Amino acid sequence: MYRRLLLSLQSATLRLDTWINRVLPQDFNPLYYTGGLSNLFLTILVVSGILIFLYYEPSLEGAYASVEFLTRDVPYGVVFRGIHRYAADAYLVAILLHLFRNWFTDRYREARDSQWLSGMFLLVVSGFAGFTGYLLVWDERSQLLTSLTVQALRSVPLVGDRLARVFLGGPGVSDTTLPRFLFLHVGPAMTLYVLLWWHYVRLRHPKIWPPSVWVLFSLGLLFILASALPATSGRPAQPGASPEGFAVDWFFLWPYVLARWLAPGWALALVVALVAYGMVVPYTLRETPEQRGVRALGQAVVVEENCTGCELCYYDCPYNAIYMVPSPYPGKSRAAANRKLLAVVVDSRCVECGICIGACPFEALELPRMLDKDVQQRIQRGARAAAPVGS
Amino acid sequence: MATVPDRTPQAEEAAPRVVGFLCDWAVRSEGLLSADDTLVGMPHVTVIRVPCSGFVKPGWLELALRSGAAGAFVCGCPMGDCLNREGNWIMEDRIDQLRKRLSRQKVDPERVAFFAFGLHEREDFLRAVAEFVDRVRGSGGKR
Ligand code: SF4
Ligand code: SF4
Numbered sequence: 099m100y101r102r103l104l105l106s107l108q109s110a111t112l113r114l115d116t117w118i119n120r121v122l123p124q125d126f127n128p129l130y131y132t133g134g135l136s137n138l139f140l141t142i143l144v145v146s147g148i149l150i151f152l153y154y155e156p157s158l159e160g161a162y163a164s165v166e167f168l169t170r171d172v173p174y175g176v177v178f179r180g181i182h183r184y185a186a187d188a189y190l191v192a193i194l195l196h197l198f199r200n201w202f203t204d205r206y207r208e209a210r211d212s213q214w215l216s217g218m219f220l221l222v223v224s225g226f227a228g229f230t231g232y233l234l235v236w237d238e239r240s241q242l243l244t245s246l247t248v249q250a251l252r253s254v255p256l257v258g259d260r261l262a263r264v265f266l267g268g269p270g271v272s273d274t275t276l277p278r279f280l281f282l283h284v285g286p287a288m289t290l291y292v293l294l295w296w297h298y299v300r301l302r303h304p305k306i307w308p309p310s311v312w313v314l315f316s317l318g319l320l321f322i323l324a325s326a327l328p329a330t331s332g333r334p335a336q337p338g339a340s341p342e343g344f345a346v347d348w349f350f351l352w353p354y355v356l357a358r359w360l361a362p363g364w365a366l367a368l369v370v371a372l373v374a375y376g377m378v379v380p381y382t383l384r385e386t387p388e389q390r391g392v393r394a395l396g397q398a399v400v401v402e403e404n405c406t407g408c409e410l411c412y413y414d415c416p417y418n419a420i421y422m423v424p425s426p427y428p429g430k431s432r433a434a435a436n437r438k439l440l441a442v443v444v445d446s447r448c449v450e451c452g453i454c455i456g457a458c459p460f461e462a463l464e465l466p467r468m469l470d471k472d473v474q475q476r477i478q479r480g481a482r483a484a485a486p487v488g489s
Numbered sequence: 490m491a492t493v494p495d496r497t498p499q500a501e502e503a504a505p506r507v508v509g510f511l512c513d514w515a516v517r518s519e520g521l522l523s524a525d526d527t528l529v530g531m532p533h534v535t536v537i538r539v540p541c542s543g544f545v546k547p548g549w550l551e552l553a554l555r556s557g558a559a560g561a562f563v564c565g566c567p568m569g570d571c572l573n574r575e576g577n578w579i580m581e582d583r584i585d586q587l588r589k590r591l592s593r594q595k596v597d598p599e600r601v602a603f604f605a606f607g608l609h610e611r612e613d614f615l616r617a618v619a620e621f622v623d624r625v626r627g628s629g630g631k632r
Binding site: 414417450477 | 506508513526527535537539540541543544545546547548549552553554556557558567568569570572573574575576579580583605607608609610
């Protein structure tokens with residue numbers, strides 16, 4: 099059932115691609131660059147964030163005023179603020195597209211689970227940084243979000259009070275609160291780069307940047323949005339006041355929208371449950387290769403006699419599954435006799451794609467269940483009818 | 490290094506033999522091939538399914554030409570959508586290099602080709618193969 103659902107989602111995703119490819123050249127299909135686009139928006143966020151940081155004053159009295167100053171009096175301040183705001187939304191859209199695309203097209207499990215897991219962490223940390231961004235303005239919305247969050251944290255059994263303390267930087271909202279929020283915004287943003295390292299470490303040549311057409315288009319769109327619909331603050335936060343409603347930003351604040359109907363503690367529990375489910379997704383479908391409809395050809399095997407240590411397979415394997423080690427003994431073939439290095443396949447990373455086989459010019463790699471000699475036979479059988487004159 | 494032979498005139502008149510490699514993840518393959526690995530409706534085109542277009546050794550394409558095929562092709566997924574992220578880009582590069590090598594050997598480089606078609610693009614794939622067959626019938630057979 100679940101399996102069937104995933105299969106039809108895969109089919110639908112690829113159908114969508116077909117349509118997009120009719121309109122755009124294949125290599126400009128934005129859905130092929132969701133990861134690169136996320137990275138682009140993250141970079142925009144960092145750059146615009148640094149500019150805003152130069153003007154921001156993390157204190158109860160000064161925060162709101164400093165943001166207003168940036169918006170009203172600093173040349174183009176309103177544009178930068180708007181760009182930071184809309185790039186955050188675009189970033190979230192891009193990573194969600196990235197997540198769903200890779201889920202639906204079956205690119206999340208087995209040898210790719212480390213990308214999936216790091217991706218879940220990236221999602222959580224990004225969401226958190228986005229949320230703390232709303233606190234920094236310190237308007238009524240920030241105040242309401244803060245009090246909801248504190249309620250939610252306090253309702254966590256055992257450690258609740260401490261969590262709330264860590265969040266506020268003290269027992270209640272005080273002078274240390276906004277510096278703490280600032281840290282909770284910038285700190286996670288930096289953590290993203292550590293997580294990105296994890297996200298990329300198993301990939302050779304990760305596509306981390308979209309085609310320049312999309313870079314220009316995204317930048318242009320952000321500039322237009324930021325100028326046409328400037329980001330604004332609500333009314334300044336009043337000590338002791340308890341504001342009710344605010345214009346919600348669904349993307350980042352959906353748990354708070356839920357908090358309208360759910361106790362904040364339950365909304366928090368729901369978020370935790372969703373993330374926990376996300377973490378186990380790659381391990382939910384236990385299927386044999388036959389059930390998945392793929393041929394299990396076996397992991398790549400190095401034919402040690404023939405390997406010359408030329409490193410071509412090492413450069414082409416998309417999963418960094420091949421390591422070059424100092425050759426322990428000389429090879430048998432003439433080309434391999436003087437080798438310095440030997441290729442070794444790390445089984446747990448190999449997805450049986452065979453790309454290394456196409457790379458090896460020395461017949462030193464094989465997929466165990468689709469051997470070179472069998473393929474050669476089939477080629478010759480296919481080409482046989484028009485028997486050549488010579489050779 | 491063995492050279493790629495000219496095709497016989499008799500073979501030239503018949504439908505030219507073509508050997509292709511098709512990625513498991515590209516065009517949907519149910520009912521695409523007959524029992525002897527040839528394309529349904531195009532018995533002169535043999536298709537070998539591979540786990541990724543990047544699996545194909547350029548040497549195999551040469552072998553196909555050397556063994557008498559008029560042309561050889563590889564079909565992977567749309568560029569940018571390789572399941573293994575890179576297979577089709579790598580293969581496209583390899584075919585470019587192979588073409589250069591073939592021209593140095595005075596073999597028409599148009600006799601090898603790379604296609605990129607997704608799950609739902611079977612019709613386009615078949616059309617591309619048919620065009621390719623026409624093309625190699627015209628030029629490839631003579632050399
Ligand atoms: S088959 Fe080769 S290229 Fe593919 S993952 Fe395994 S070692 Fe890497
Ligand atoms: S490409 Fe072949 S010969 Fe070169 S290092 Fe890899 S296995 Fe060895």
